[in-house]
Amino acid sequence: xxxxxxxxxxxxxxxxxxxxxxxxxxxxxxxxxxxxxxxxxxxxxxxxxxxxxxxxxxxxxxxxxxxxxxxxxxxxxxxxxxxxxxxxxxxxxxxxxxxxxxxxxxxxxxxxxxxxxxxxxxxxxxxxxxxxxxxxxxxxxxxxxxxxxxxxxxxxxxxxxxxxxxxxxxxxxxxxxxxxxxxxxxxxxxxxxxxxxxxxxxxxxxxxxxxxxxxxxxxxxxxxxxxxxxxxxxxxxxxxxxxxxxxxxxxxxxxxxxxxxxxxxxxxxxxxxxxxxxxxxxxxxxxxxxxxxxxxxxxxxxxxxxxxxxxxxxxxxxxxxxxxxxxxxxxxxxxxxxxxxxxxxxxxxxxxxxxxxxx
Numbered sequence: 001x002x003x004x005x006x007x008x009x010x011x012x013x014x015x016x017x018x019x020x021x022x023x024x025x026x027x028x029x030x031x032x033x034x035x036x037x038x039x040x041x042x043x044x045x046x047x048x049x050x051x052x053x054x055x056x057x058x059x060x061x062x063x064x065x066x067x068x069x070x071x072x073x074x075x076x077x078x079x080x081x082x083x084x085x086x087x088x089x090x091x092x093x094x095x096x097x098x099x100x101x102x103x104x105x106x107x108x109x110x111x112x113x114x115x116x117x118x119x120x121x122x123x124x125x126x127x128x129x130x131x132x133x134x135x136x137x138x139x140x141x142x143x144x145x146x147x148x149x150x151x152x153x154x155x156x157x158x159x160x161x162x163x164x165x166x167x168x169x170x171x172x173x174x175x176x177x178x179x180x181x182x183x184x185x186x187x188x189x190x191x192x193x194x195x196x197x198x199x200x201x202x203x204x205x206x207x208x209x210x211x212x213x214x215x216x217x218x219x220x221x222x223x224x225x226x227x228x229x230x231x232x233x234x235x236x237x238x239x240x241x242x243x244x245x246x247x248x249x250x251x252x253x254x255x256x257x258x259x260x261x262x263x264x265x266x267x268x269x270x271x272x273x274x275x276x277x278x279x280x281x282x283x284x285x286x287x288x289x290x291x292x293x294x295x296x297x298x299x300x301x302x303x304x305x306x307x308x309x310x311x312x313x314x315x316x317x318x319x320x321x322x323x324x325x326x327x328x329x330x331x332x333x334x335x336x337x338x339x340x341x342x343x344x345x346x347x348x349x350x351x352x353x354x355x356x357x358x359x
Contacts, residue, residue: 269323
């Protein structure tokens, strides 16, 4: 069997969860010959082992014809299954038929089961077509595995591999750029510092994080700052204005490169992940690796974290109070070590699935 391995999906920027996952996986597997086909990146240029394409212009077709014959393709795109596009899916399946590559569909979208029930008849047909054409599935949670096997009755192999991967030590070392240092200065001058990540839409809960910090500022009289790491891949302008209005103690950084995120998190006192949905929750674990107590909604990864229900600002405030002021809640070292071991296991599992352990 061919050992040609291709990672198909987005690469930073922007530094969203899937693109960061793909970037880390490529960094680990590139020495073993893996390549990436990527459709994000500005300016639009490549790097060693990466072929860029414009998916809206069917750029994947000539790329697959040139590099894909007999490959094993781990596909973390959104346009073949999660949001099936008639033209892109049709071209992909035609390439698969001609080139005989093996399609491993990597599902990282925890909202897919609920969204799929609301698909239009056309999208439902495309979804079923894609579902039947995949050779194997790699999913980030047991819930997704049960959904595929028990509800959708897929016959293919389904492997559960969370998207948590080992982070190279260099990501946490070295200085920040002068620009980031300058933009962070007001935040770093606060007495206590809270960090959150997401985008300015209601599903990511920035407004709830701001309200909770505001309550604690009023309650304690302390100068608590909030840093919002904005992935910038979506934005509700009215929501953005409502979160920031009159809150000079909020700092926003857009599209921060993932290696810099670790350096920034290490300067915070607590991390909040206020999202409605979560496929896995890699930013939560990244925060734990940086030594931060994590306050998070009860979706995705929650072990060792202070959880609350999405939209419950009272619950969020109470848990954030614990994260900032309770020494027991701030001791996350044991969980950070456990997540590190699991990240190594996940990488080994992906190597095995893709056949890279073969001699």
